[in-house]
Amino acid sequence: xxxxxxQSIFYEIYPQSFNxxxxxxxxxxxxxIEKLDYIxxxxxxxxWLNPCYLSPFGDAGYDVADYCQVAxxxxxxxxxxxxxxxxxxxxxxxILDLVPGHTSTEHSWFLExxxxxxxxxxxxxxxxxxxxxxxxxxEGISGSLRGLxxxxxxxAVNFFSNQPALNYxxxxxxxxxxxxxxxxxxxxxxxxxxDVMDFWLSKGCDGFRVDMAGSLVKNDYExxxxxxxxxxxxxxxxxxxxxAVLISxxxxxxxxxxxxxxxxxxxxxxxxHYMDLFRCKSPYFSREGKGNAYEFVSTYMNNYELTxxxxxxxxxxxxxxxxxxxxxxxxxxxxxVFAFLLSMPGVPFIYYGDEICMKQLNLPSVEGxxxxxxxxxxxxxxxxxxYGFSDASAENLYTPQDLxxxxxxxxxxxxxxxxxxxxxxxxxxxxNMHSALCASGEIEFVYCEPHKYPLVYLRSNEDEKIxxxxxxxxYDVVCECSYRPDSIIxxxxxxxxxxxxxxxxxRESVSFVKVMK
Numbered sequence: 001x002x003x004x005x006x007q008s009i010f011y012e013i014y015p016q017s018f019n020x021x022x023x024x025x026x027x028x029x030x031x032x033i034e035k036l037d038y039i040x041x042x043x044x045x046x047x048w049l050n051p052c053y054l055s056p057f058g059d060a061g062y063d064v065a066d067y068c069q070v071a072x073x074x075x076x077x078x079x080x081x082x083x084x085x086x087x088x089x090x091x092x093x094x095i096l097d098l099v100p101g102h103t104s105t106e107h108s109w110f111l112e113x114x115x116x117x118x119x120x121x122x123x124x125x126x127x128x129x130x131x132x133x134x135x136x137x138x139e140g141i142s143g144s145l146r147g148l149x150x151x152x153x154x155x156a157v158n159f160f161s162n163q164p165a166l167n168y169x170x171x172x173x174x175x176x177x178x179x180x181x182x183x184x185x186x187x188x189x190x191x192x193x194x195d196v197m198d199f200w201l202s203k204g205c206d207g208f209r210v211d212m213a214g215s216l217v218k219n220d221y222e223x224x225x226x227x228x229x230x231x232x233x234x235x236x237x238x239x240x241x242x243x244a245v246l247i248s249x250x251x252x253x254x255x256x257x258x259x260x261x262x263x264x265x266x267x268x269x270x271x272x273h274y275m276d277l278f279r280c281k282s283p284y285f286s287r288e289g290k291g292n293a294y295e296f297v298s299t300y301m302n303n304y305e306l307t308x309x310x311x312x313x314x315x316x317x318x319x320x321x322x323x324x325x326x327x328x329x330x331x332x333x334x335x336x337v338f339a340f341l342l343s344m345p346g347v348p349f350i351y352y353g354d355e356i357c358m359k360q361l362n363l364p365s366v367e368g369x370x371x372x373x374x375x376x377x378x379x380x381x382x383x384x385x386x387y388g389f390s391d392a393s394a395e396n397l398y399t400p401q402d403l404x405x406x407x408x409x410x411x412x413x414x415x416x417x418x419x420x421x422x423x424x425x426x427x428x429x430x431x432n433m434h435s436a437l438c439a440s441g442e443i444e445f446v447y448c449e450p451h452k453y454p455l456v457y458l459r460s461n462e463d464e465k466i467x468x469x470x471x472x473x474x475y476d477v478v479c480e481c482s483y484r485p486d487s488i489i490x491x492x493x494x495x496x497x498x499x500x501x502x503x504x505x506x507r508e509s510v511s512f513v514k515v516m517k
Contacts, residue, residue, distance in 0.1 A: 006438050011046070012351045016398045017377060025390050027389070032049075042350075046095070053067055054071050057368075063102075065106045080203075094206055095247065096207075098208035100210060109192075110124070116151055123183075124188070126165050126167045126178075129176060130153060133154065133177070134146065138219055141157070168216040172219050194233060198241075201241045210246060226255075230248075231260050245262050247262060247314070249267070254306040261311060263311060264313055265316060266315050268322045285472040287333060289453060292451045324353070338423060339490075339512075340510075343427075361374040378401050387407070427490070436465065437512075441459045442460050443460075446458055458483070476504065476507050478504050478505070480501060480503070485516075486514040494506035
């Protein structure tokens with residue numbers, strides 16, 4: 001794979017919670033710029049920023065009021081352009097969060113579409129032709145708004161009631177008010193989103209993580225028309241910004257990678273069994289040794305075969321929509337988690353704060369976060385005021401912080417050579433030193449049985465073969481293995497032993513072993 005993604009490790013930043021440079025209690029773009037060195041030393045060379053556009057923040061910025069304007073609390077468009085420039089100076093890339101499926105009810109497009117007389121934006125959203133006709137009972141639509149606006153119709157929403165759904169058409173229109181995917185209205189919406197992408201790419205953005213990427217075309221049960229839509233957008237990008245990255249929140253790699261995305265996220269819902277690894281009653285990576293990785297591996301390899309050579313699959317440490325991984329696994333267990341994440345194909349994504357084992361807090365909802373709010377708390381940098389996040393008074397912070405005596409802070413972890421932070425930094429270097437461990441190196445699972453340990457897989461390319469043996473459990477285990485060792489690349493805990501076609505993997509250990517070709 002000849003692309004900058006090949007050796008990328010992403011760091012996800014929730015802008016309002018990362019670093020406050022202007023003392024108002026909310027993180028901002030200049031605050032991100034101040035911490036680029038920290039991110040780079042951790043081993044990350046790419047950033048994913050959650051939405052930083054103008055918004056009423058009913059859903060923490062996923063309700064966009066203007067795609068081409070930075071929200072004032074984060075700074076200005078010039079500040080974001082400056083971030084692109086400073087990141088590029090350090091050979092880092094920056095992708096923005098694109099929310100193409102819906103806007104806020106405060107977007108100018110929506111306000112025009114609400115008027116009682118037809119205009120050029122009447123078809124930008126999904127409206128029925130009568131206030132008495134609901135739009136909520138169709139695939140891809142989660143609800144509707146009725147009786148709130150001058151227009152005589154109901155309008156579809158995608159998620160919250162403040163997120164009206166943009167109109168990309170219906171795969172199989174069955175009502176007069178449903179646009180076809182090739183209708184004037186649907187194509188105008190598609191062009192408007194291309195214009196948004198062009199706006200930021202022309203200013204130095206390196207691509208987009210696309211929110212709810214599979215949801216655009218309605219009544220599209222097999223995603224056929226949604227795939228075609230994204231293939232069209234990919235063609236536009238290939239002609240104008242060929243290096244621009246598209247990463248999908250889709251959860252179905254066989255569809256999203258066919259659609260032209262470079263990579264698809266494995267989601268915390270749906271069929272991936274991602275949660276079996278880190279976030280369930282008995283996670284596979286818990287030392288108790290009661291987990292099961294088999295269904296995850298089976299599903300992963302099925303998708304891998306379907307998408308082989310066409311794209312990548314991402315396994316993130318977490319994100320802004322999940323509970324913190326530290327709720328389920330402690331810092332020592334997380335070292336083995338990151339050994340897994342940083343040795344799998346695709347591109348790793350580290351959610352800010354996971355590298356220091358930040359905790360899940362029990363907090364009231366902030367900006368539509370609800371039970372997600374406790375994973376969106378301000379970063380804990382040092383032992384200064386508000387853990388170094390902000391000089392504002394505590395009551396003005398975006399959310400309350402962890403006030404426990406053992407709250408982790410980045411400064412302590414950086415000063416401790418045995419910390420999770422240093423283990424991630426070490427693993428990041430090892431990944432980029434060995435091409436077989438990078439994004440497009442192939443994978444073969446050597447040992448993975450239902451409810452058993454260890455997990456053993458081979459990463460390989462034309463240059464080398466590296467066997468990864470993980471045993472998160474507190475029991476020593478043995479499995480069959482026909483490979484012969486050449487040299488040890490990395491070990492955490494006691495090292496593995498090869499003898500008589502058997503591989504002995506000590507308790508709570510990880511080994512990366514270069515094996516004979």
